[in-house]
Amino acid sequence: MDDWRLIDMRIEDASTQMAIDEAIAYARVSERNPNTIRLYRWNPSAVSVGYFQSILNEVDIDACKKFGFDIIRRITGGGAVFHDYNGEITYSLIAPDDDPKIPRDIVSSYKLICGCLIDGLKELGVESEFKPINDIIAGGRKISGNAQTRRYGVILQHGTVLVDCDVNKIFSVLKVSGVKISDKAIKSAEERVTSIRKYLGKDVSFEEGRNALIKGFENRLNIQLNPGELTDYEKTLVTQFKKKYQSDEWVYQR
Amino acid sequence: MNGFIRGDYMKRIEYKVPDGKLVAAEAEAINGVLTKIKITGDFFMHPESTIKDLEDTLKGKQVAKLEKIINNFFDKSNIQLIGVSATDFLHVIKLSLADSS
Numbered sequence: 001m002d003d004w005r006l007i008d009m010r011i012e013d014a015s016t017q018m019a020i021d022e023a024i025a026y027a028r029v030s031e032r033n034p035n036t037i038r039l040y041r042w043n044p045s046a047v048s049v050g051y052f053q054s055i056l057n058e059v060d061i062d063a064c065k066k067f068g069f070d071i072i073r074r075i076t077g078g079g080a081v082f083h084d085y086n087g088e089i090t091y092s093l094i095a096p097d098d099d100p101k102i103p104r105d106i107v108s109s110y111k112l113i114c115g116c117l118i119d120g121l122k123e124l125g126v127e128s129e130f131k132p133i134n135d136i137i138a139g140g141r142k143i144s145g146n147a148q149t150r151r152y153g154v155i156l157q158h159g160t161v162l163v164d165c166d167v168n169k170i171f172s173v174l175k176v177s178g179v180k181i182s183d184k185a186i187k188s189a190e191e192r193v194t195s196i197r198k199y200l201g202k203d204v205s206f207e208e209g210r211n212a213l214i215k216g217f218e219n220r221l222n223i224q225l226n227p228g229e230l231t232d233y234e235k236t237l238v239t240q241f242k243k244k245y246q247s248d249e250w251v252y253q254r
Numbered sequence: 255m256n257g258f259i260r261g262d263y264m265k266r267i268e269y270k271v272p273d274g275k276l277v278a279a280e281a282e283a284i285n286g287v288l289t290k291i292k293i294t295g296d297f298f299m300h301p302e303s304t305i306k307d308l309e310d311t312l313k314g315k316q317v318a319k320l321e322k323i324i325n326n327f328f329d330k331s332n333i334q335l336i337g338v339s340a341t342d343f344l345h346v347i348k349l350s351l352a353d354s355s
Contacts, residue, residue, distance in 0.1 A: 050296050051305075052294055057294070076298075077298035078296050133274075
C-alpha cells in the first residue's frame with residue numbers, strides 16, 4: 001500500500017487555494033514531494049471559472065462583490081463553480097502523470113478519481129454515479145463537478161462535493177447559459193443540483209463528509225493518507241503563484 | 255433551439271456540443287479575413303495555453319480557409335480536446351460570423 005500525503009481541510013481564500021494546488025504540482029519539477037490529496041474549504045466563499053470561460057458571461061461580478069465573494073480563474077478547464085464556505089468540500093489530487101495508479105487516458109482518470117468520491121459518498125449513504133465527462137450525479141442531480149490538468153509532468157485534478165446547496169445563492173452569482181438549459185431540457189435550477197444533506201434529508205457535518213472522502217480515496221486507490229504539511233519549497237511557490245491568481249490579467253483574461 | 259442562441263455580448267454565439275461541452279465564439283471578419291476571434295467555454299483542451307495559439311493562428315486568415323487551418327492546427331500538435339472537437343470550433347466560429355455579417 002502506498003503512502004500519500006493528506007493536506008487536511010485548510011480554510012483559505014481563493015487565490016491561496018488555487019496557488020497551493022499549482023504549487024504542489026509545480027514542485028514536482030524539481031523535488032520529490034509526495035503524492036497528495038487535499039481537502040479544503042473556501043473562506044470567503046468564492047466563484048471559480050474554468051480556464052477557457054468568459055468570466056463576464058459566467059459570473060455576476062456585482063453580486064459577488066455585494067456578498068463579498070472571491071472570484072478566481074482556475075488553471076483547469078470545465079465550468080464555473082460556487083464554492084460556498086457553508087456548503088462545499090473541495091478536494092485535489094496531485095500525482096505524477098506516469099503513476100501506475102493513474103490512467104494515462106484523461107477520461108479514464110476522471111472515472112477513477114470520481115470513483116473515490118462515489119465511494120466516499122456511499123459511506124454516507126449517498127448513492128451516486130459517474131456521469132462523463134466530469135460530473136457525479138445522485139438521484140439524477142449533480143452533486144460533484146471535477147476538472148483536471150496535466151502539466152509539470154503531473155496530473156492535478158480538483159473538484160467540489162456539495163454538502164449543502166443554497167440554490168438561490170448559486171444562481172445569484174452564476175449566470176446560466178440558455179443553450180445548456182435547453183440542451184438538458186431542465187425546467188428549474190432546483191432540478192439540476194443536489195447535496196449530501198439534501199439527498200439524505202438530514203444534517204451531515206463537514207467532519208463526517210471529510211472522513212467519508214478520505215475513506216473513499218484510501219480504499220479506491222489502495223493508499224494510506226498521512227496528514228502532512230507543505231514543504232518549504234511549496235510554501236515559497238504558493239507565495240509566487242498567489243500573485244498570478246490575484247491579478248486581473250489572469251482572472252479577467254477571457 | 256437545437257443549435258445556438260445569441261449570447262449576452264455582441265456577436266458571441268454559444269454552441270452546446272451534443273454529449274459534450276459548451277463552446278462559444280466571438281468572431282469578426284472584414285473583407286473575408288478574420289480580424290477578431292475569441293473562443294470560450296467549459297470544454298477541456300490540454301495543454302490549456304494552446305487556446306491562445308489557436309486564436310493567434312486564425313487571426314488574419316481568410317475565412318474560406320478556416321477549416322483547413324483548424325484541421326492542420328490540431329493534426330500537427332499533441333493537443334487533446336475533451337468535450338469539443340476541431341469541427342465544433344469551426345462550427346461555432348462560422349455561426350458567429352454568420353450572425354455578425
